[in-house]
Amino acid sequence: MGSNLQTNKERISIGRVAERTGLSVSAIRFYEEAGLVTPVRNAGGQRRFLRSDIRRLSFVLISQQLGFSLEEIRQRLDGLPRGRTPTQRDWARMSKSFRDVLDDRIAMLTRMRNRLDGCIGCGCLSLTNCALYNPNDEASQQGSGPRYLVGDIIAGEDGG
Amino acid sequence: MGSNLQTNKERISIGRVAERTGLSVSAIRFYEEAGLVTPVRNAGGQRRFLRSDIRRLSFVLISQQLGFSLEEIRQRLDGLPRGRTPTQRDWARMSKSFRDVLDDRIAMLTRMRNRLDGCIGCGCLSLTNCALYNPNDEASQQGSGPRYLVGDIIAGEDGG
DNA sequence: CTAATACCTCAACCTTACTTGAGGTCAAGT
DNA sequence: ACTTGACCTCAAGTAAGGTTGAGGTATTAG
Numbered sequence: 001m002g003s004n005l006q007t008n009k010e011r012i013s014i015g016r017v018a019e020r021t022g023l024s025v026s027a028i029r030f031y032e033e034a035g036l037v038t039p040v041r042n043a044g045g046q047r048r049f050l051r052s053d054i055r056r057l058s059f060v061l062i063s064q065q066l067g068f069s070l071e072e073i074r075q076r077l078d079g080l081p082r083g084r085t086p087t088q089r090d091w092a093r094m095s096k097s098f099r100d101v102l103d104d105r106i107a108m109l110t111r112m113r114n115r116l117d118g119c120i121g122c123g124c125l126s127l128t129n130c131a132l133y134n135p136n137d138e139a140s141q142q143g144s145g146p147r148y149l150v151g152d153i154i155a156g157e158d159g160g
Numbered sequence: 161m162g163s164n165l166q167t168n169k170e171r172i173s174i175g176r177v178a179e180r181t182g183l184s185v186s187a188i189r190f191y192e193e194a195g196l197v198t199p200v201r202n203a204g205g206q207r208r209f210l211r212s213d214i215r216r217l218s219f220v221l222i223s224q225q226l227g228f229s230l231e232e233i234r235q236r237l238d239g240l241p242r243g244r245t246p247t248q249r250d251w252a253r254m255s256k257s258f259r260d261v262l263d264d265r266i267a268m269l270t271r272m273r274n275r276l277d278g279c280i281g282c283g284c285l286s287l288t289n290c291a292l293y294n295p296n297d298e299a300s301q302q303g304s305g306p307r308y309l310v311g312d313i314i315a316g317e318d319g320g
Numbered sequence: 321c322t323a324a325t326a327c328c329t330c331a332a333c334c335t336t337a338c339t340t341g342a343g344g345t346c347a348a349g350t
Numbered sequence: 351a352c353t354t355g356a357c358c359t360c361a362a363g364t365a366a367g368g369t370t371g372a373g374g375t376a377t378t379a380g
Contacts, residue, residue, distance in 0.1 A: 013356080013357080014356090014357075015355095015356060015357080024338085024339080025356090025357085026338070026339060026340080027337085027338065027339085029358095029359095030337070030338060030339090034337090042346095043346095044345080044346050044347075044357085044358090045345080045346080045357085045358065045359095046345095046346070046347090046356085046357055046358075047357085047358090064337095065272070066272055066276075067269075069336075069337090070336075070337070071336090092277075095276050095277060098276060099273060099276050099277070102269060102272065102273040102276070103273065105269060106266060106269050106270055106273065109227075109262060109265060109266050109269065110266055112225070112226055112262065113259060113262040113263065113266065116226075116255050116258060116259050116262070117252075117255060117259070173326080173327080173377095174326090174327075175325095175326060175327080184368085184369080185326090185327085186368070186369060186370080187367085187368065187369085189328095189329095190367070190368060190369090194367090202376095203376095204327085204328090204375075204376045204377075205327085205328065205329095205375080205376080206326085206327055206328070206375095206376070206377085207327085207328090224367095229366075229367090230366075230367070231366090
C-alpha cells in the first residue's frame, strides 16, 4: 500500500497531457524548455509525464489568467517539493503568494483609477504633479526600455 | 485674435520632445510609426512637433501605465479633434473611457482573487469546476494562441 | 567656415509566449 | 510487414514595444 504514494507507473504521453489540459503539444514542449515541467523520456526518446504534471500545468494556466509571467510561475513552482507529490498545503501556500500580489495589483489599479479624473480628466496632464507617474508604485512595466519622467513637462503650453 | 488658435509657430524638435516627456528619441519615432503622433517635416527633413504633442505623448505614457496597449491608446487619441487643440472636455471624455475599463479590470481581478482560495488553495485544481477558467470573464489574454479548456482535467488523480 | 551635435533612414536585434513547418522516427493497428 | 498517426528536433515566424548600430545629412556654436 505504500507503493502508490509516488505513482512511478502510469506515465502518460504528451498528447494525453494536451488533451487533459487543453494546451497544445507545442506549448507543452515550450513549457518544458521554460522549466515548468520536466518529463522523463522512454526508450524511444518520447516524453513521459506524471499525472501530477497535469495539475502542474493547470496551475500554470490559472496563473497566466491571473496575469503572471511564465518566469514568475516557474519561480513559484520551484518552491514545490521535489521528492513527493505536492500536498494541499503546498498549493495553499502558493495560492497565498499569488493572493498577496493580486491584492497589491488591485490596490494599485484602484489608486490609479481614483487619480485618473484629477490627472487626465482635468486636462492639465501636468506630469510634474501627476500622481499617476509616481515611480514608487510598482507600475505595469510591460514593455522594455526606460520609462522615467523628469522635471516640468507641460510648462510652456500650447495655444500660448 | 483667431491667429493663435492653431499655434502654427513654435514647432519643436524630436530631441526637445524627448527631454520634455522622458521618452527616448527612438521611442518617439516608433510612436509616430504607430500613428500616435504626426509631426511635420522642415525643409531639411527633420521632424517638427507641436507643443501639444508633448501632452499627447504624456497621455500615451500614462495610458501605458494603466495597462493599455498602444493600439488601444491610438484608437482613443483618434477620437480627439483634428482641427483644434483638444480641450479639457476632450481629455475628460477619454478619461472616462479609461475609467470604465479600469473599473472592469478591478472588478475582474477582485473576482479572481476571491476565487483563488477555493480553486488553487484547496489543492484540487479541478478545472472542471474552476471558476478561474470562466471564459466569460474578459481574462488577461496576454500571449497569443489558443487558451481553451475542455472537459474533465483532473479526473484520474495522482496517487490514485 | 568648420567641427560637433542632432537628426535622418533602414535593418537587425531583444523579450515573451508561442505556432508552424520541414524532415525524420516511434508506436500501434491490421 | 506495413501504414497511419503520434512523436521527435530544429529553425523560422508572429506580435508588441521598443533598442542599437551603420551610414549619411542638417543644424548650430564658435
